[in-house]
Amino acid sequence: MSATAVLSPDVIDKYEPVIGLEVHVQLLTETKAFCGCANKFGAAPNTNVCPVCLGLPGALPVLNRKAVEFATLTGLALNCQVRERSIFARKNYFYPDLPKGYQISQFDKPIAEHGWIEIPTPNGGIKRIGVTRAHMEEDAGKSIHDGFADSLTKTYVDLNRCGTPLVEIVSEPDLRTPDEAFEYLTKLKEILLFAGVSDCNMEEGSLRCDANVSVRLKGAPKFGTKAEVKNVNSFRYIRAALEYEIERQIEIVESGGRVAQETRLWNAGEGRTYSMRSKEQAHDYRYFPEPDLPPLIVSEEWKAEIAKSMPELPEARRKRMIAEYELNEQDAQTLTSSREFADRFEEVAGKAKNPRRVANLLLSELGGRLKAANLELDQSPISLTGIGLAADLLEESKISSKQLKQLFDISFEKGEDFPAVYEREKPQQITDASAIEALIDQVIAANAAQVAQYKGGKKTVAGFFVGQVMRASKGQANPALLNELVTKKLDAQ
Structure with a gap:
């Protein structure tokens, strides 16, 4: 069955989509979740x-304290x-990139649960999306497939990612x-970046998302x-992918x-989804408590200490x-598009x-030029x-807007x-009223027709x-003095 057939708006409008998202976020620690290996991409x-991260006999996991702090901060x-x-x-399952045959995760007692994120709605309102849980786990390795679907020829396994600390954030099925x-993921990424717990780099796999979607009659x-x-x-x-599905x-x-x-x-090249495997029966992961790790205790004192390190989050900062x-709202939104951008703006704006x-x-002035030159802010000459x-x-009023544009161009x-550039060019603004009046008198004398139009009411x-x-x-x-003097001179004609 294909979604290439054109469905009428009336047919589509009969149904309500129900969407829930599972987002895996790699934490920005220096070492892995349960061993001392470097947590570094590339x-x-x-x-x-x-x-330890290969699961060899006799190796025991030791929990990364910083990963716990970042997971708590995320919650x-x-x-x-x-x-x-x-x-x-x-969490027991067998796959080539999971050398232990199980993944250390959290099941019925996650570190954080019952949260929410607010997203904007088209009518200017706010909708609250529930966060079911945010639990800690370790990442699996990476399978690199040569080919796709029926044309698959080889699969390579890289185990560097094994043991990377993750937080899995599961939303309620509140998205429609x-x-x-899209808005939920944008807000979530903003929050995680401002909190400093992850770099959220999707190209490197630091943030990965699975979407659960169904439809029902309204x-x-x-x-x-x-x-x-x-x-x-x-x-x-x-x-x-959601639109297609x-x-x-x-x-x-x-x-x-x-x-x-x-x-x-999802196949981005074809713009469609393909069946990967059936989930008619719930997969039995045979969860059981990790025998090599004691219960994780985050005391009220430790939680309060972690909370003190929480930076100002994007919505509050805006x-x-x-x-x-x-x-205005739009400028504040742009200036807080990243924590670094907001920090750099406030450092200058405060002075x-x-x-x-x-x-x-x-x-406007800098942003427009950067866009035209296809440059990022950190590549700006200014x-x-x-x-x-x-x-x-x-x-x-030491320079005019026109002079500033010229200096920016240089x-x-x-x-x-x-x-x-300013020190070398040093443009001077004429603020002497008598000098400006002399120029106005010359222009008025040379443009009698326009003077008559002004006197006739065409201000x-x-x-x-x-x-x-x-x-x-x-x-x-x-400019301000010029406008004032022009009006005064013309009114006196």
């Missing part, structure tokens, strides 16, 4: 391994209840559209049969078929910056005469210190920072005179 295959950031006593368990899933009390979609490596593809399932139900409970893989710097000007220059200087010069052309002609005087002054006339 090493030669099968080099960051030892008897607190997601508004979860952090258990004082949680249990590690063995692919767009909501108003139906029970969920439909769900399919799990794996192998999705970007939020954009997750949204596309929802239509595929509706098409099956509409034609009188039955949706199979199965795991499916609200504060809006109030403190008089930013500036007008923080709002810093934001405007950073997002530093944030330079942005701060430019904002202060504008605020003090900075990008020569690859020099703004302070150096917008004043802009023509401002432009002519600015040209005559080579952009050096103080």
Whole structure:
């Protein structure tokens, strides 16, 4: 059954999708969860391994304290209840990249549960998405497949990832559209990055997401049969995979078929999912308590100590910056797109005469040039210190907006920072009223027709005179003073 058939909006509107997400997040520790091997991406295959993460006889796990702190911090950031006593368990299954034959995880007593994330809705409201649990576990190795599906020829196994500390974050089935899933993942990634627990690099596998999706008739009390979609490596593809899968399932139900409970893989090149394996019967992982690890105790004192290290999270920071710097919602959203960006902005804005000007220059003047040049902020020839200087010069009327644009152009052309360009070029603004009046008189004398239009009630002609005087002054006339004097001179005619 294919979702390529065109379903009418009326048919699609009869159904309600039900979506839940399972997100695996690698924690940003220096070493692995239960051994001293380096927790680092990119090493030669099968080099960051030892008897513990390979599960060799006699090797015993020792829990990484920093991983516990990061897991606790994750739970607190997601508004979860952090258990004082949680249990590690063995999740038993056999796969080539799982050398022990089991994965150390948590089952019925996870470290954190009953949390939530708030996402924006299209009508400007807020929807709360429940977080069922956030539990600790170790990662498996990585199977690298040569080919795809029926054309698969070889599989290579790299065990470097074995034992990497993870937190698995499981949402409630509260999501109802692919767009909501996209917003949830965006907010979750924001929170994790601000908390500093992971780099969330999907290309390197630091953040991986599986989506469970089913459809039911609107108003139906029970969920439909769900399919799990794996192998999705970007939020954009997750949204596309969900859109495809929802239509595929509706098409099956509409034609009188039955949706199979199965795991499916997303093929981004073809824009569709493929069946991977059946899940008609729940897989029996034979969970039992990990005999080599005692119960994990996170005391109230330790939890309070960890909570003190919690940085200001993105939503709270946006609200504060809006109030403190008089930013609008959109600018605050952009400035808090990453913790580093927000930190660098506030470092400059806190010293500036007008923080709002810093934001405007950073997002419009600098942002526009970076986009045109296809550069990132850290590749900009103009530093944030330079942005701060430019904002202060504008605020003090030492340069005009036009002069600033010219100086920024020179900075990008020569690859020099703004302070150096300004010091060399040193444009001066004319603030002497008598000098500006003399230029206005010349322009008025040369443009009798426009003067008559102004006297006839067409007040917008004043802009023509401002432009002519600015040209005559080579952009050096103080704009505010110029506008005031032009109006005064024309009214006196």
